[in-house]
Amino acid sequence: MTYSLAIHGGAGTILKSNMTPEKEAAYHAGLARAVEAGEAVLREGGSAMDAVVAAVCALEDEPLFNAGRGAVFTSEGKHEMDAAVMDGSSRRAGSVAGVFGPRNPVKLARAVMERTEHVTLIGPNALILAKDTGLPFADTDYFFTQSRWDALQETLGMRERGEVSDDPARRHGTVGAVARDIHGNLAAATSTGGMTAKAPGRVGDTPMIGAGTFADNQTCAVSGTGHGEVFIRWTAASEIAARMRHRGETLEQAAEYVVINDLGNNDGSGGIIAVDCDGNITMPFNCEGMYRGSVRDGSTPEIKIY
Numbered sequence: 001m002t003y004s005l006a007i008h009g010g011a012g013t014i015l016k017s018n019m020t021p022e023k024e025a026a027y028h029a030g031l032a033r034a035v036e037a038g039e040a041v042l043r044e045g046g047s048a049m050d051a052v053v054a055a056v057c058a059l060e061d062e063p064l065f066n067a068g069r070g071a072v073f074t075s076e077g078k079h080e081m082d083a084a085v086m087d088g089s090s091r092r093a094g095s096v097a098g099v100f101g102p103r104n105p106v107k108l109a110r111a112v113m114e115r116t117e118h119v120t121l122i123g124p125n126a127l128i129l130a131k132d133t134g135l136p137f138a139d140t141d142y143f144f145t146q147s148r149w150d151a152l153q154e155t156l157g158m159r160e161r162g163e164v165s166d167d168p169a170r171r172h173g174t175v176g177a178v179a180r181d182i183h184g185n186l187a188a189a190t191s192t193g194g195m196t197a198k199a200p201g202r203v204g205d206t207p208m209i210g211a212g213t214f215a216d217n218q219t220c221a222v223s224g225t226g227h228g229e230v231f232i233r234w235t236a237a238s239e240i241a242a243r244m245r246h247r248g249e250t251l252e253q254a255a256e257y258v259v260i261n262d263l264g265n266n267d268g269s270g271g272i273i274a275v276d277c278d279g280n281i282t283m284p285f286n287c288e289g290m291y292r293g294s295v296r297d298g299s300t301p302e303i304k305i306y
Contacts, residue, residue, distance in 0.1 A: 001182040002297035003042035004279035007034050007055050009065045009291030010173045011225045011271040016288055016306055027064055027291055028303050034058040035293040035301045038177055042297075048187035048221070049087055049110070052177040056083075056106040056189045059175035063145045065291070066173025068104055069138075070145055071193025073152040074200050079143050081193055082207040083109040088186030088215035093119050095207035096126045101137045106191045108135060109207070120207060148196070155197040174206055176223025178215070178275045182297075186221040186275060188213050188237075195228070204228030210238035217277055219244045220251050225290065226263065226270010234262040240274060251276040252284075259284040 009031055014023070038055030041047070060068025071079045083105035084095035094113025097120065102108045111133045112121050121129060130137070158164070174192035181187075190213040192206045205212030205228035212228065214237035215221035222237035231237070236258055243254035255274050263270060264286035271285025273292060283292045288306065295301040 001184060002279055003180060003182050004275050004281055004294070004296045005035065005038045005042060005051060005055065005177065005179045006273040006275055006281045006283060006294040007031065007038065007059065007175070007177045007292065008223060008225055008271070008273045008283070009059055009175050011285045011290035012269055012287035013066065013173050013291070014289070024305065027305060030059070030062040030064050031291055031293040031303045032301065033062070034177070035295050035303070038179060039295050039301070042179060042181055045182055047183070048179040048181040048185045049085065051179040051181065052187045052189035053085065053106055053110055055177035056175055056191050057104045060104050060106060060191055065175050066193045067175040067191040069143055070148065071143060072148050072173060072196045074194070075156065075197045076200050077152065078200065079193060080200065081105045081191070082204060083191040084207045084209060084213040085109045085113055085189045086187065086209060086213055086215040086221070087113070088217040088221055091216060093209045093213070095120045095209065095213070097122045097203045097207045098201060099123065099126050101127055102130045103136045103138045103142070106189050109189070111135070119209060151196050159197070174212070174225035176213070176225060176273060178221040178223050178273050180221070180275050180277070180279045184217065184277065186215045186217050186277065188215040188221040188223050190223045205231035205236070208232055210235050212237060214238045214241060216241055220274050220276045222272055222274045224270060224272045226287070227268050230263055230266055230268030231270065234258070234266065234268065236263060236272065240272070244276070251280050252282045255282045256284050259286050
């Protein structure tokens with residue numbers, strides 16, 4: 001039995017024309033650290049769930065990505081973060097929405113799955129669980145990044161002038177991981193700060209099981225990134241599994257159809273990473289680029305952006 005792991009750091013968040021060699025090197029390094037964090041678990045025979053949480057924590061700790069420490073701001077200049085995990089062996093899942101304080105929201109999502117009878121908790125009540133679980137918290141200074149603040153001010157200024165930006169970075173930005181462990185189990189984890197200047201209380205696809213996060217040992221594990229409202233309306237993650245289950249499509253066929261047709265034809269720019277029950281990986285996207293990385297047992301990790 002072999003393992004497979006794939007991660008993403010968001011789709012379409014930096015146009016190739018705006019990328020510098022220094023930025024590209026930094027993104028590659030951040031993605032590589034996340035791949036190593038997840039593979040280190042799998043290499044030692046650890047579970048897919050432990051691997052995806054480790055990988056996503058590494059991405060949440062990196063200010064370059066829109067999750068955890070690098071989360072974007074709401075229109076009120078606050079942080080509201082969403083996260084989710086799903087275990088393919090049991091279809092147990094946990095998610096949180098609109099939280100602020102825990103350094104790693106994905107760990108809180110896992111606590112919801114493992115410590116409660118529920119799937120989703122929101123806002124202040126979710127923080128009670130975080131504190132009871134002993135998860136590390138951080139203050140506003142830890143989560144502040146100048147680039148995110150500048151993006152908020154620019155977006156708010158455009159709104160005041162009645163302008164609409166075609167830059168997908170304003171509504172994209174998520175991190176995620178999917179894995180198959182040596183025992184054949186699948187898992188998915190996703191975390192996000194949401195959209196720049198989103199309305200307070202807005203919840204995207206990340207914590208909605210079947211939209212931005214899904215895992216089932218019989219088919220695949222999926223983590224999405226992109227225009228969340230469209231991922232929700234087309235139940236993107238579970239639709240990939242459904243096409244495999246009911247139409248007999250391969251992982252690649254199902255994922256490609258959903259990303260290009262269901263999402264791409266309906267203003268749903270973005271992409272997904274997915275791994276199937278045999279360890280096959282696919283990472284399609286319909287925008288200019290997607291921060292992504294993958295590794296299989298015995299292979300060299302691959303890191304790509306465009």
